Amino acid sequence: MRARDDAVAAIRDLRVRVPYRTYEPANCTEPSPLIIYLHGSGETGDDLDRLEKAGLPRQLRDGLELPFVVVCPQCRETWDPEALEVLLDALIESGRFDPRRVYVCGVSLGALGTWAFANRVASRLAAIVPICGPAERIDVKRFRELPVRCVHGAMDSVVPIGESVKMVRALRNAGCNVTFDVYADVDHDVWNHCLVDELWQWLLSHVRSA
Secondary structure: EEEEEEEEEEEEEEEEEEEEEEOOOOOOOOEEEEEEEEHHHOOOOOOOHHHHOOOHHHHHHHOOOOOOOOEOOOOOOOOHHHHHHHOOOHHHHHHEEEEEEEEEEOHHHHHHHHHHHHHHHHOOOOOOEEOOOOOOOHHHHHHOOOOOEEEEEEEOOOOOOHHHHHHHHHHHHOOEEEEEEOOOOOOOOOOHHHHHHHHHHHOOOOOOOO
């Protein structure tokens, strides 16, 4: 995957600047499916090289090839759903991406960001994958047409699995389409186990209705 860095500023508030790193397949065709990947707390800051400490950016740095363009924004402290929407607007307006195949995946703090971002733009996403994140207050009605694959390690000592259980239970009670992957003997670093080809194929199987 080829990598390049960029940033977008929110027109609504020019103080909001979202730096991001883009990973593109060697043979990228347009319009491409798009993954927006939200990192955890260990990669916060203003140095995009920090993104490659863990998770999907590290796999991509080490040679993983995916049939998506992967955009990895960076936050300084926590995720701002409004700023992420500005980034999404800019990416779609570029014409390079298929607006029916936009996916969001986040780990830990990034999973919290995934819940919050999806709560804001659920109708624009094809599927989301929140991984080992804290529970977030959402309007479950917004998720009724959005496939969710929630992932957590049963032995998580940082964010207890009960946080994901709360989210899955609320969504299932509302009739939402939720898959819950529990890794029985895994601690917080469940991303080292779940970011595999089967997950990427699951994402590709979902296309948002026009």
